[in-house]
Amino acid sequence: MxxxxxxxxxxxxxxxxxxxxxxxxxxxxxxxxxxxxxxxxxxxxxxxxxxxxxxxxxxxxxxxxxxxxxxxxxxxxxxxxxxxxxxxxxxxxxxxxxxxxxxxxxxxxxxxxxxxxxxxxxxxxxxxxxxxxxxxxxxxxxxxxxxxxxxxxxxSDETRTPIAEAMDVAKRVMAELDGVKGVLRIEYAGSLRRLSETIGDIDILVTAEAGSPIVDAFIGLPGVTAVLGSGGTKASVVMDDRIQVDLRVVPDAAFGAALMYFTGSKGHNIALRQRALDRGLTLNEYSLSEIDTGTIVASNTEADIYHRLNLRWITPEVREDTGEIAASGDGTLPDPMHVSDLRGDLHVHTDWSGDGRSTLREMLDAAVVRQLEYIAITDHAEDLAMNGLSRERMLEQRDEIHEIRCDYPSLALLHGAELNIGPDGSIDYDPEFLTLFDFGVASIHSHFGLPQNEQTDRLITAINNPAVTVVGHPSGRRIGTRPGVDFDADAVFGAAEETNTALEINSHLHRLDLAATLLRRAIETSGVMFAISTDAHHTSAYSNVQWGVAQARKGWVPKERVINTLDTDSFIEWIGKKRNS
DNA sequence: GCCGTTTTCGGCCCGACTGTTTTCAGTCG
Known part of the structure; x- marks a missing residue:
C-alpha cells in the first residue's frame, strides 16, 4: 500500500x-x-x-x-x-x-x-x-x-470551502459592495479566480480613490460575523460564521498590479518578482517599476505587466508556479480557451428527465441565444432510478425532437442519452436500441467504492462500447462531499484515445470533472480528446459553461483537443469515426 | 532546503496591519 x-x-x-x-x-x-x-x-x-x-x-x-x-x-x-x-x-x-x-x-x-x-x-x-x-x-x-x-x-485545514459555495459568497459580497459610493471596480481574486477546487479565504479587490469608506462599508456588510482586522486599505472578516473574506482597496491606476498580486498564487508572484528583479524592475501590488528611478513602467492591466516582463498574459487558472512562466516565455503555454470557442453543448437535460427543470423548447431557445450550432439532448437513461426514461418514453422524445427540429434551422439537433455505466461497465438498453440514438454520453452514477482495477475495467468497457461517444463527469466526484472513483488514468486515457471516445469536462462548480491535474496529464501524455459540457438541467445552468472552459484552461487544454470547438460538419465527422467503425 | 546564461556557495519577493515598541517585531497574505 x-x-x-x-x-x-x-x-x-x-x-x-x-x-x-x-x-x-x-x-x-x-x-x-x-x-x-x-x-x-x-x-x-x-x-x-x-x-x-x-x-x-x-x-x-x-x-x-x-x-x-x-x-x-x-x-x-x-x-x-x-x-x-x-x-x-x-x-x-x-x-x-x-x-x-x-x-x-x-x-x-x-x-x-x-x-x-x-x-x-x-x-x-x-x-x-x-x-x-x-x-x-x-x-x-x-x-x-x-x-x-x-x-x-x-x-483549520479541514474547513476549506468547496468552490461552488465560496463563489456564491463572493458574488454576494461583490453585489453588496457594488452599491457603495466611491467603488470604481470590483473583482474577486485569490484561489477563487484561479479556480481552485476548494477555497481557504475569499479575496475581493476594489479600486477607489479612498480606502476607508469602502473598508467601513465592508466590515458592516450583512452576514459579517467577525472582524479580524481592518485598516485604511484592507480588512478581513468572517462571513456567516464560516468563511474568511479579505478586502483590499487600491487606486484605480493600480488595478492590474493589484489584481495580479491578489490573485497569486504566492509561488507565481514570487517567481514574477524575481523575474522583475532580473530586469532591474520591482513588482508590488501597486506597479511594476524601475528599481533605480522608481519610474512606473506598468500598473493598469495585468497584460501590460506581463508584457513588460517579456511574457504573454497568463490566464489566472494556471498561475500555480508549475511551469507556466517558462511556458509563457517560450510560447508553449496554450492559448487560453474562451466560451466563444465552443460551438456545441453535448450534455443537456430537459424536463423529460425526472431531475430536469426546463422544457425541450426552453432549452433549445436558450441554446439559440447562446449561438450554439449543435446540441445533444441527453436525458437520463432507464437504469437511473427515478429520473431515467424507459424505452417507450425515449421513443416518444425522439418523435418530439423530430417534429421540433424544423423550428430550429440554425441548430443541429442530436437525440442522445446520458447512459449509466454499471459496475461491470455495461450500459442501459441493448445494442439494437442504442443504435437509435444519434449520440451517447455515459456516466458513473453508482458504485463509487469499487477498487481501482474494477473501476478502470468498468470505464474501459464503457469506452469500448460503440454507443458511447463521451464519458460524462469521468470521476463522478462532488467537490467537498464525494471523492471521485479511483481509476488508472493513463489506461483510461489510452483506451479513449484509441476508440475516439471523448472525456467530458463537466462545467458544474460542484464537479469540475475531470480534475485539472488529470487534464494536464492527459494533454502531456496522450492524444485523448475532450468535450466541455454544461450538464444543464435548467436554462439558467447554461452559464456554467464559463467554469468548464476555465477548468480546461486550468488543465492546459488547447482548443484543438476539444471536440465541441469543431464546426458542425467536422464534429459530425468526428463522432462518426467511432459510430461507423 | 533549493538552486544555477554571475552554478556547488550565497543568495532567496514585498508590503499592510497590529500592538508594542520610541523605531520595530510578529503575523499574515
Whole structure:
C-alpha cells in the first residue's frame, strides 16, 4: 500500500508546522522549501509515493532532503524528523499555531514562560491575565487572542470551502459592495479566480480613490460575523460564521498590479518578482517599476505587466508556479480557451428527465441565444432510478425532437442519452436500441467504492462500447462531499484515445470533472480528446459553461483537443469515426 | 532546503496591519 499524494502532503504540512517551531520563525528558507514541495505535489497527478528518489528530485522544488523524506514516509508511514520534533513540541502546540494571530515566536514564548502547550492552557492563562506580563504582549493582545480562539474552527485545514459555495459568497459580497459610493471596480481574486477546487479565504479587490469608506462599508456588510482586522486599505472578516473574506482597496491606476498580486498564487508572484528583479524592475501590488528611478513602467492591466516582463498574459487558472512562466516565455503555454470557442453543448437535460427543470423548447431557445450550432439532448437513461426514461418514453422524445427540429434551422439537433455505466461497465438498453440514438454520453452514477482495477475495467468497457461517444463527469466526484472513483488514468486515457471516445469536462462548480491535474496529464501524455459540457438541467445552468472552459484552461487544454470547438460538419465527422467503425 | 546564461556557495519577493515598541517585531497574505 503506497501513500497517496494527499497523505504525503498532510505529512509535509506537519513537517512545515513543526519546523516553524524549531526555527522559531514563520518563514524560514527551510519551511518555504517544504511549502514549495507541497505545491509541486498538489499540482501533479503522478503518485509521488511510488516514485524513486531520482524521479522525485526531477520535480521542480524537490531536492535531496525532501525526496528522502517522501520516500521515508512512503515506506514507514512517518518522517523521522517529525517524530523527533514531536518529542520537543507536543502536537497540541500545532493547535495553538492555528489560532489567527499566533505564530511560532509567540507559541514558543507561551511554552517557555508559561508552560502553555494547548488551547485549554492558553484559555486559562488569559483568564489569569498572565499573557500581559510577557515581553511584546499586552492587555490588547490578550483580548485579541481570546477572540481568535473562537475562530479556530474557521482556520483549520479541514474547513476549506468547496468552490461552488465560496463563489456564491463572493458574488454576494461583490453585489453588496457594488452599491457603495466611491467603488470604481470590483473583482474577486485569490484561489477563487484561479479556480481552485476548494477555497481557504475569499479575496475581493476594489479600486477607489479612498480606502476607508469602502473598508467601513465592508466590515458592516450583512452576514459579517467577525472582524479580524481592518485598516485604511484592507480588512478581513468572517462571513456567516464560516468563511474568511479579505478586502483590499487600491487606486484605480493600480488595478492590474493589484489584481495580479491578489490573485497569486504566492509561488507565481514570487517567481514574477524575481523575474522583475532580473530586469532591474520591482513588482508590488501597486506597479511594476524601475528599481533605480522608481519610474512606473506598468500598473493598469495585468497584460501590460506581463508584457513588460517579456511574457504573454497568463490566464489566472494556471498561475500555480508549475511551469507556466517558462511556458509563457517560450510560447508553449496554450492559448487560453474562451466560451466563444465552443460551438456545441453535448450534455443537456430537459424536463423529460425526472431531475430536469426546463422544457425541450426552453432549452433549445436558450441554446439559440447562446449561438450554439449543435446540441445533444441527453436525458437520463432507464437504469437511473427515478429520473431515467424507459424505452417507450425515449421513443416518444425522439418523435418530439423530430417534429421540433424544423423550428430550429440554425441548430443541429442530436437525440442522445446520458447512459449509466454499471459496475461491470455495461450500459442501459441493448445494442439494437442504442443504435437509435444519434449520440451517447455515459456516466458513473453508482458504485463509487469499487477498487481501482474494477473501476478502470468498468470505464474501459464503457469506452469500448460503440454507443458511447463521451464519458460524462469521468470521476463522478462532488467537490467537498464525494471523492471521485479511483481509476488508472493513463489506461483510461489510452483506451479513449484509441476508440475516439471523448472525456467530458463537466462545467458544474460542484464537479469540475475531470480534475485539472488529470487534464494536464492527459494533454502531456496522450492524444485523448475532450468535450466541455454544461450538464444543464435548467436554462439558467447554461452559464456554467464559463467554469468548464476555465477548468480546461486550468488543465492546459488547447482548443484543438476539444471536440465541441469543431464546426458542425467536422464534429459530425468526428463522432462518426467511432459510430461507423 | 533549493538552486544555477554571475552554478556547488550565497543568495532567496514585498508590503499592510497590529500592538508594542520610541523605531520595530510578529503575523499574515
Amino acid at each position: 503506497t501513500a497517496s499524494n494527499e497523505s504525503v502532503i498532510a505529512a509535509l504540512r506537519q513537517l512545515v508546522a513543526y519546523t516553524k517551531l524549531e526555527d522559531g520563525q514563520s518563514q524560514s528558507f527551510r519551511t518555504r522549501a517544504y511549502e514549495k514541495a507541497i505545491d509541486a505535489i498538489a499540482a501533479t497527478s503522478d503518485p509521488v509515493g511510488d516514485l524513486s528518489m531520482a524521479e522525485l528530485k526531477r520535480m521542480d522544488g524537490i531536492g535531496d532532503s525532501t525526496a528522502r523524506k517522501i520516500v521515508e514516509f512512503s515506506s514507514n508511514g512517518s518522517i523521522g524528523k517529525v517524530d523527533r520534533l514531536k518529542q520537543r513540541f507536543p502536537p497540541t502546540m500545532l493547535d495553538l499555531m492555528r489560532i489567527p494571530g499566533l505564530g511560532p515566536k509567540t507559541v514558543l514564548l507561551l511554552q517557555e514562560e508559561l508552560d502553555v502547550i494547548d488551547v485549554e492552557g492558553l484559555t486559562e492563562a488569559i483568564e489569569k491575565q498572565q499573557l500581559r506580563s510577557l515581553p511584546g504582549l499586552g492587555a490588547k493582545s490578550e483580548e485579541k487572542i481570546a477572540n481568535s480562539i473562537s475562530l479556530l474552527g474557521i482556520h
